[in-house]
Amino acid sequence: MAEDLTDFYKVAEVSDLREGKLYPIEVDGEPVCLVKLEDTIYAFTDNCTHISGPLNQGDFDGCAVTCPWHGARFDVRTGKVLRGPARQDIYTYPVKVEGESIFVGLPPEDE
Template identity: 65%
Template sequence: MEDFIQVAQEEDVAEGKLLPLVVEGELICLARYEGQIYAFTDNCTHISGPLNEGGLEGCAITCPWHRAQFDVRTGKVLRGPARQDLMTYPVKVANGSIYISLPPEE
């Protein structure tokens, strides 16, 4: 898992809950939906609202500022005013630990 960084323990993310993190200076949010853990940027693409303060209903996270919605599995916009999808990160779970992979720095 050389490209993956350990960020949390599986027990830290309950079903239907969010966990905000800062990983190498990046604001990231973890969510558990149907037993799977997903990682995505914690800033709404509309005007950077804190998604971890929003609501998670099913696979949809709602920004608390202007109610934009995104699919936590894919980052796709489900409802505006956001037009740009969220950045998502690959997730691996091993031995009770959660790992994510950040894109290479340019």
């Protein structure tokens, strides 16, 4: 996916995030979760791929989020499943920081 086809939405300020703390937002109707790790901000879908558990309510440790419902774990940097029962990776979104503003990119509607 070419970045110039991605629509970016302002979602938060850098000061809204605390290191290692999950920050749930909505981007154009999509549930998304932000987290800041070592001054890099990551964005990923806020629904577990197992049965849509709210990842923002789960435990976060290192670079992994654990779904509060059945314990599936995902790497928030890549979206990769680290532990089942989920078998499908979570979607990760491109993030841009301009000044103090955080923008999250969504793919075009036709994908």
